[in-house]
């Protein structure tokens with residue numbers, strides 16, 4: 001009885017403190033709204049990294065004085081910052097952000113309306129998928145291989161992947177495309193308020209997945225001047241006690257960059273020092289032209305999650321099959337997300353993936369290199385600056401500043417779909433991504449139209 005009373009007294013205090021917190025948070029929101037109005041009037045950007053950093057430092061110092069765990073304090077702060085930003089952005093016109101997928105949808109609609117289109121926007125190799133898939137699919141039907149499977153994939157496929165990538169089977173999860181492996185890794189390992197470090201220009205899905213869990217994306221901006229090598233000092237500065245993960249994507253979409261192993265070594269040592277996960281999206285690993293691509297697993301860091309896919313390697317985008325490799329504890333977490341979301345990848349598709357592995361990817365890489373060389377030589381003629389890609393399926397040339405969306409729209413009218421640079425990060429409005437997933441003849445026609453639109457505008 002006496003103990004109940006003791007608890008009740010404390011509970012009453014908890015209620016009162018909670019009410020104070022809510023009222024204070026609302027006060028903070030009101031202040032943020034007022035700041036937002038002033039910024040809007042004066043045309044100042046909503047996000048201010050410097051001010052954010054000052055608040056972060058203040059919170060770290062206050063939390064340490066108060067005896068609060070710094071990562072928890074920063075997670076709380078991040079939730080407040082996210083909310084303030086959205087309050088401040090409410091009254092503004094949303095910046096136009098078009099991703100390659102948005103352009104792809106537009107181009108598809110224009111095609112459906114009868115317009116001819118050259119698709120240089122989408123990273124979907126036009127090669128035929130391995131023919132062995134046809135036999136495998138029909139066998140699957142005959143043998144009734146069309147049931148639910150283990151969430152992490154059929155043993156035969158996991159065995160084959162384990163052999164290919166020199167790992168044990170308990171480190172593998174077969175996913176519906178590399179995209180879902182990225183999603184399940186991010187949503188299972190990050191909590192609201194955590195931070196994720198992304199090197200831009202970047203495939204937009206990493207930030208989208210972080211947004212989905214309420215995590216904050218911190219960005220290291222790489223540039224053409226630095227040959228797309230990220231500034232590791234900047235990367236280190238961005239890391240806080242709330243940071244959980246660094247995302248790498250090499251060969252890179254959209255630049256085609258592959259980092260040297262000494263740079264990866266440094267990134268891993270930063271990750272190790274800060275106990276961070278490294279999500280390495282290697283869906284373009286086979287498309288490495290001048291050098292062998294050294295995947296992150298070879299570096300032996302135990303908090304690595306490697307993502308791979310059948311989409312690009314075997315031109316199997318529509319089959320939706322990929323995989324993740326990580327230590328068993330991480331795979332278990334990813335498996336939970338997958339079990340909730342999809343039960344398993346379709347059984348016939350898993351056998352199709354196995355058949356594709358048996359057959360191999362033929363000359364896909366050699367052909368892609370020829371196409372990339374062709375695009376590069378045409379871009380040189382057009383005097384557009386770019387860094388020659390080490391791999392992947394794309395070239396990311398520079399165009400005039402803030403012109404990506406206009407150029408992309410103008411080219412859509414002319415029957416060429418391109419990916420705007422700003423879809424890979426706000427700072428890349430002076431770039432476009434050209435995908436080399438078409439035969440040289442088609443690429444030539446597309447590039448000719450690009451050249452003529454650029455000539456017409458300058």
Ligand code: PLP
Nearest residue numbers: 177178179203253283309311322
């Ligand atoms: N990762 C990157 C960097 C990509 O560019 C893409 C697709 O374009 C994917 C992952 C997803 O590929 P998948 O088809 O395996 O989901």
